[in-house]
Amino acid sequence: MNPAATSSSLPEVAQPVLDVRSLSASYGHVEALRSVDISVGRGELVAVLGPNGAGKSTLLRAIMGLIPNHGEVLFQGNALTRRKPGAAATKGVVLVPEGRGIFGPMTVLENLELGAYSVGRDKKEVERRLTSVFGLFPRLKERFKQTAGSMSGGEQQMVAVGRAMMADPKVLLLDEPSLGLAPRVTGEILDTLGALSQSGLPVILVEQKAPLALQLACRAYLLSLGRIVATINPREVKSHDELAQYYFA
Amino acid sequence: MDNISLVLQSLISGISIGCVYGLIGIGFCVIYNASGIVNFAQGAFVMIGGMATSVLMTDFQLPYAAAAIGAIIIAGIVGAAVERLVVRPLWNRNVAIFVMILATLAAQIVIERMAYILVGDQPKTLPPVSDLPPMMLGGVAVNIQSLWILASSLIIIAALNVFFKTSRTGKAMRAVSINAEAAVLQGIPVSRMLTLAFVISAMLGAIAGILLTPTQYTAFNVGVPFAISGFIAAIIGGFGRPLGAFIGGIALGVIQSMAILELGAGFKNVAALSLLLLFLFFRPSGLLGSTR
Ligand SMILES: Nc1ncnc2c1ncn2[C@@H]1O[C@H](COP(=O)(O)OP(=O)(O)OP(=O)(O)O)[C@@H](O)[C@H]1O
Ligand SMILES: [Mg+2]
Numbered sequence: 001m002n003p004a005a006t007s008s009s010l011p012e013v014a015q016p017v018l019d020v021r022s023l024s025a026s027y028g029h030v031e032a033l034r035s036v037d038i039s040v041g042r043g044e045l046v047a048v049l050g051p052n053g054a055g056k057s058t059l060l061r062a063i064m065g066l067i068p069n070h071g072e073v074l075f076q077g078n079a080l081t082r083r084k085p086g087a088a089a090t091k092g093v094v095l096v097p098e099g100r101g102i103f104g105p106m107t108v109l110e111n112l113e114l115g116a117y118s119v120g121r122d123k124k125e126v127e128r129r130l131t132s133v134f135g136l137f138p139r140l141k142e143r144f145k146q147t148a149g150s151m152s153g154g155e156q157q158m159v160a161v162g163r164a165m166m167a168d169p170k171v172l173l174l175d176e177p178s179l180g181l182a183p184r185v186t187g188e189i190l191d192t193l194g195a196l197s198q199s200g201l202p203v204i205l206v207e208q209k210a211p212l213a214l215q216l217a218c219r220a221y222l223l224s225l226g227r228i229v230a231t232i233n234p235r236e237v238k239s240h241d242e243l244a245q246y247y248f249a
Numbered sequence: 250m251d252n253i254s255l256v257l258q259s260l261i262s263g264i265s266i267g268c269v270y271g272l273i274g275i276g277f278c279v280i281y282n283a284s285g286i287v288n289f290a291q292g293a294f295v296m297i298g299g300m301a302t303s304v305l306m307t308d309f310q311l312p313y314a315a316a317a318i319g320a321i322i323i324a325g326i327v328g329a330a331v332e333r334l335v336v337r338p339l340w341n342r343n344v345a346i347f348v349m350i351l352a353t354l355a356a357q358i359v360i361e362r363m364a365y366i367l368v369g370d371q372p373k374t375l376p377p378v379s380d381l382p383p384m385m386l387g388g389v390a391v392n393i394q395s396l397w398i399l400a401s402s403l404i405i406i407a408a409l410n411v412f413f414k415t416s417r418t419g420k421a422m423r424a425v426s427i428n429a430e431a432a433v434l435q436g437i438p439v440s441r442m443l444t445l446a447f448v449i450s451a452m453l454g455a456i457a458g459i460l461l462t463p464t465q466y467t468a469f470n471v472g473v474p475f476a477i478s479g480f481i482a483a484i485i486g487g488f489g490r491p492l493g494a495f496i497g498g499i500a501l502g503v504i505q506s507m508a509i510l511e512l513g514a515g516f517k518n519v520a521a522l523s524l525l526l527l528f529l530f531f532r533p534s535g536l537l538g539s540t541r
Contacts (some may be wrong), residue, residue, distance in 0.1 A: 066433070066435065085433045085439075086436050086437070086438065086439070089434050089438075090436040094434070095434055097431065100432030101428055101434065102428075103427045103428060103431065110420055113420065114420060114424050114432075114437070117421060117435045117436050117437050118436040163435070167435070
């Protein structure tokens, strides 16, 4: 978390913090990701849109090194390739996975503490991060003793995002955080993501609900059958029809 | 003849051996939760516990406590070796869990044979921890070793509970068992947690072996029957539930010793396996519900 980052003046074209170059991945013979290029810089929130099965989750999982892949992932200018699973996380590339992946039987507090696992035994630092996450999601502070699995869907998503923030991410990746949530709760969570990116944190947001994501994003990639088929400037998308054209192109 | 006190005596010895089954069962759970593997080398750790203690005492003249600690450490090292040399290479190749389970069975046989080569086939025993006469509790003679077993088991359970509930590593191990991929995403070294699971499980097995040997004996081939009892305890408890395994172990110990008392020693295994079948037929998820 970079609370002081608001002051920095962003250059017109931000230097990419995460630069993905011709990334490919396949499941057996199925090529799920074909030579994808995307990047995100300081203070940017970029959206990755696309229909079911487009390869959005595959893209994020390949970046994290959870599945075998080819291509380059540059983080702060250095290659993350041939990384072990988990290595990306310890370097500050943090994923909130599809379906949240919270530790349901554990308490909210334990979930958050585990997010800061790489901090080690520095209790003060963990406390500092907890305070900052509780600032982001006061609801989590009220419910810190509750088992995460017994929280509502929206609260669980807060646990997932809060846990990711406990890692003090340098890049935050989110896989459909709005899945299964009521519009109001979705709005609340997306607002938080918007604020985080405003404060300097690079965010890659995978979403199926394109209109929501386009409100926040400075750039959107449209993924279809494992390829980037369009890069969209949200300010130039005038209507839903225009977006639909991309989808069905 | 005083029937009630005979039953009570049997009950107490059943509870105490049940605690040991429970410890072995918990060993199964710890590895299963970390990996989904049912470790059939668990019996080897039980054997190493009693055997190494005996060898360290007689051949190396170590005092009892030092020999026991040495044996627990040796078992821990063997546990780590089983994980690194047998399970890990298969794990890295993404083979089916079933293959890894068979590999642990092979490890069990190899360790058993190595013990046979090293120490021969003569059974060994350990002196009782203390040579006090049986304690009289309301007319029931209670073997002091039973009390040792009971107290040690309870302390170990409490210590494990503290470890898993409060320590950073313990919480990380729980996280791995709940959702391994999410654990990876938090930067938790999942493979190191698996090694640790084998070490903890091996040490639990060894402690069980050390506690058991004074009342029985140990030999290169005692592992498998004890592992089976621990396995039944884990199933009764709901596989993957440490507390369930402990309760399951006690239930098994008590039913076995009652069967011995009422029906004769020949019915020990009949009782154990009948209990197993009853659970598999009527409550396959165990007393506490299985974790998977
Ligand atoms: N474990 C897997 N094994 C085989 N094929 C897979 C696997 N996971 C995904 N796929 C396939 O890869 C393609 C991309 O899947 P992916 O999950 O990345 O899509 P997605 O864009 O995230 O979809 P959704 O919006 O439904 O989450 C799909 O065709 C899918 O069937
Ligand atoms: Mg997906």
